[in-house]
Amino acid sequence: MKSRTWLAIFIIPMGIIIAAVPQNKTKPYKLTADELLSEANTRTQYVTPDVVADMIVKKDPSLRLIDVRSQDEFEKFSLPGAINIPASDLLSDQYTDILNQDIKMNIFYSNGTVAANEVWMITRQLGYTNNFVLEGGLNYWFDTILNPQKPSSTSPDEEFAKYDFHKSAGMALGGGGAIQATDNQASSSAKPVVKQAGKKKKAAGGC
Amino acid sequence: MGPLSVNGIISENTNLFLAFIIGIGFGFVLEQSGFSSSRKLAGVFYGYDTVVLKVFFTAAITGMLGLLFFSLFGWVDLNLIYVNPTYLTSAIVGGIIMGAGFIMGGYCPGTSFCGASIGKIDALVFIGGLFIGVFIFGIGYNLWSGMYIAKFLGSPKISETLGLTDGIFALILIIVALAMFWVAEWAEKKFPREAY
Structure with missing residues (x-):
């Protein structure tokens, strides 16, 4: 009986305090x-x-x-x-x-x-x-996808593949590439480009 | 030892060793408080001894107040505290099985080991039953796995579900706990037993 009274005397005011104060919603930083x-x-x-x-x-x-x-x-x-x-x-x-x-x-x-x-x-x-x-x-x-710069003719094949990918992606996304898409090379290599992009995605698909 | 082991201040082995020491301390206090007696534990269901109820509720409201004040002072980030996820169906079914076992056996899992450590035969039998239950659950898992994971609610807090702040819910819980202590002591007078 007595211990309960003591418990009540101590713990009810604590409860009132914690009910009255606002909740601490600060978010501490996690990284040093x-x-x-x-x-x-x-x-x-x-x-x-x-x-x-x-x-x-x-x-x-x-x-x-x-x-x-x-x-x-x-x-x-x-x-x-x-x-x-x-x-x-x-x-x-x-x-x-x-x-x-x-x-x-x-x-x-x-x-x-x-x-x-x-x-x-x-x-x-x-x-x-x-x-x-x-x-x-x-x-x-804008520089890479929507307005890609054609690489110089001595560039390695990868540069051209990249350019074609940028161009086709730019076309799909409504960039300036859509207007200049008359070049033979670009249209003939459009399919391989999509394949290459697929490979890239697998490698990058971490999530 | 929460922050110490997670942040690599103490090693995994030191962590286990500290758990061992704390476990011995916990068991010792549990035994000294009479929690190794199945009659005392079962008394809460018959009303002649409600010390279990009082101890667990006191522990709950003390821990609750401690966490809320620590959070208020910025010592603890409550968002990082692990909240046991709720699977409603299995919580209810498991609660019924656990409660029935508690009434029949007079122990809960922790206190049964406490009783066994001082050589209580009924505690040893209870532990035997505990392992049989674990075995049956494991063998038949495919039968009740659907029920086991049914009605997953995430990790809700009662205060959030009721739309109260943690502090107001804490105050309500304290008042409820104190009222329950009063009822419990009334029950002890109403259903007294001489020796148990």
Whole structure:
């Protein structure tokens, strides 16, 4: 009887305190500065435009492109199938399920890589995985996929294969390549290109 | 030893050794508190001895308050705490089987080993039954695997399901626990037994 009274005297006020104070919802950072630096240095967060273009063309269901620019910029131009999470709203609760998951491959992109990298670093610090950055951002995307430069005639075959892939991917994604697609070489090698892309995907298909 | 072994501060073997020491300590306290007596344990079902109920509920509300305060001070990240996943069907069926075994045998798995360590014959028989049960479950797994994994709910918390904050749910649970202690002590007076 007495011990219960003592228990009640001690524990009820504790319960009232814990009910009255707000819940601690701060999210402590998961990585030390050293760990983050070494991750950033190995550049494993980058996914090349080739891989992304291939996934878009193949409608890979694991791909999720996330545009971290502002909503205005997103509405003007975005990659096919991309969703918009402005960097300023990154920590909003509605996006937690999208960013913190282990099923899809989230790829952040911005005009360059700075904003996307900032977002990637924050999600990494929160302990989230499966988030990546589009290498070179949209600028490099335009250069490689939508407006590929024809390699010089002395370039090795791989360069041409790459160019053809960029061109066909660019066509599929509505880039400038569609207009200049009159070249014999490009149309004759269109099929092997798709095969090569298939191989590439198998090698990259980590998820 | 949660953070120590996960972050590699102590080795896996040291971790096991510490578990061994803590286990001996836990068993010792359990035995000293009378939890090696099947009559005392079964008393909670008949109302003459409710110490089991009081001990487990006190432990639960102490641990709950500790975690909530640690979280408040930023010492513990509650999102990292492992919450046992809920499979509703198997939780109910398993609870019934476990409860029936508890009433009949007078032990729960942990306390049966506690009783066996001081040479209680009924505890040894209980452990024998425990292993027979494990064996039957393993042999017949294909028969009840469907039921075993049915109605998976993830790792819900009661507070989330009720839409309360953790703190308010904690306060409610404390009041319920104290009311239950009061009922339990009333039952002890109502159904007394001389010697058990």
